[in-house]
Amino acid sequence: MTRVTPDPFDQSASPDTVAIRWLGHAVQLLDQRRLPQEEHWLTIEGAAGVSQAIRDMAVRGAPAIGISAAYGVALAARGADERDWRTEVDVAIAVLAESRPTAVNLFWALQRMESVLRQCRSREDAVARLAEEAIAIHREDLAANLAMADLALAAMALDKPCAVLTHCNTGALATGGYGTALGVVRRLHEQRLLKRVYADETRPWLQGARLTAWELVKDGIPVILNADGAAGAILAQGDVKWVIVGADRITANGDVANKIGTYGLAVLARHHKVKFMVVAPSSTVDMTLERGSDIPIEERDGREIRQVGGIAIAPEKVGVFNPVFDVTPANLIDLIVTERGVVHNPEVTGMHKLLG
Numbered sequence: 001m002t003r004v005t006p007d008p009f010d011q012s013a014s015p016d017t018v019a020i021r022w023l024g025h026a027v028q029l030l031d032q033r034r035l036p037q038e039e040h041w042l043t044i045e046g047a048a049g050v051s052q053a054i055r056d057m058a059v060r061g062a063p064a065i066g067i068s069a070a071y072g073v074a075l076a077a078r079g080a081d082e083r084d085w086r087t088e089v090d091v092a093i094a095v096l097a098e099s100r101p102t103a104v105n106l107f108w109a110l111q112r113m114e115s116v117l118r119q120c121r122s123r124e125d126a127v128a129r130l131a132e133e134a135i136a137i138h139r140e141d142l143a144a145n146l147a148m149a150d151l152a153l154a155a156m157a158l159d160k161p162c163a164v165l166t167h168c169n170t171g172a173l174a175t176g177g178y179g180t181a182l183g184v185v186r187r188l189h190e191q192r193l194l195k196r197v198y199a200d201e202t203r204p205w206l207q208g209a210r211l212t213a214w215e216l217v218k219d220g221i222p223v224i225l226n227a228d229g230a231a232g233a234i235l236a237q238g239d240v241k242w243v244i245v246g247a248d249r250i251t252a253n254g255d256v257a258n259k260i261g262t263y264g265l266a267v268l269a270r271h272h273k274v275k276f277m278v279v280a281p282s283s284t285v286d287m288t289l290e291r292g293s294d295i296p297i298e299e300r301d302g303r304e305i306r307q308v309g310g311i312a313i314a315p316e317k318v319g320v321f322n323p324v325f326d327v328t329p330a331n332l333i334d335l336i337v338t339e340r341g342v343v344h345n346p347e348v349t350g351m352h353k354l355l356g
């Protein structure tokens, strides 16, 4: 099936879900805290607002965080004083870097923006060039997702439709469009190779229930929502052939930080002889860190566990442990797919052969 690359900047040309829009003077973010009840767009005109939106998870998902931060830097140049513009943009980059610690795409995007900033000779120049760079980061992410979907399907070499299971939300909402792991699910569906996708609800923030289910139902892709605790029983049934997830940071040895619960899923997949695939752009690979234990893991407020939708489901005073990512060791992963190529059995070569 031929696919026309959707343009995230041309809403009329693309029927696909879009979560980030660049207006030139502002960035618009589809507020993911309010989905699926409401499609509410935030219009943000400065870097501090973008940083807050990332922190509060109005925008989330590793690539989407990086893209938003890049637009935040572009906005900082626009709003800067003629005399102090360089210092003001530097401060904005520092503020954005504090937003969330785990997804390396944030730091990767800020580094790209910083190196363009270093080449700018005037505020006017910076306004134009930083916006161009942010748009390039956005477009490249969408292109990477489409390329990864092709590479993943080739590696899966399916001769008949299969069921898969996914965790969290790795779709258009989490990326520059189309999705990473969910992009592979979309492509399987387009190629009539998807029986159904099981979507873990993904406690505590419910990215699976609120976002993945919303995206897939909207696009007519057969999805079954399940409690996270049901994943083992689903894999035991033998219907699911692949677990497909995204990533927030992949270290040089092929370890993968992803949404909390991913590690348990990988253990279950190995036990049930189900293949385990990670799909992430090269902007998620951090070759400066050797292993997963080096990755800073974000812990969020205990209210995310004690409450659901603002309603208490546990005693207010109970102690809570709320790490929002875990690390899956390379030896539990069968395949890592990036837009630059595929790594089979990453425990053997790590990411060195592909990106070293």
Ligand SMILES: CSC[C@H]1O[C@H](OP(=O)(O)O)[C@H](O)[C@@H]1O
Binding pocket: 060, 061, 062, 063, 168, 169, 170, 171, 174, 175, 180, 181, 207, 245, 246, 247, 248, 257, 258, 259, 260, 324
């Ligand atoms: C396409 S990567 C999405 C990635 O982001 C998620 O985390 P969060 O919702 O906290 O930003 C999760 O780890 C996903 O795999």
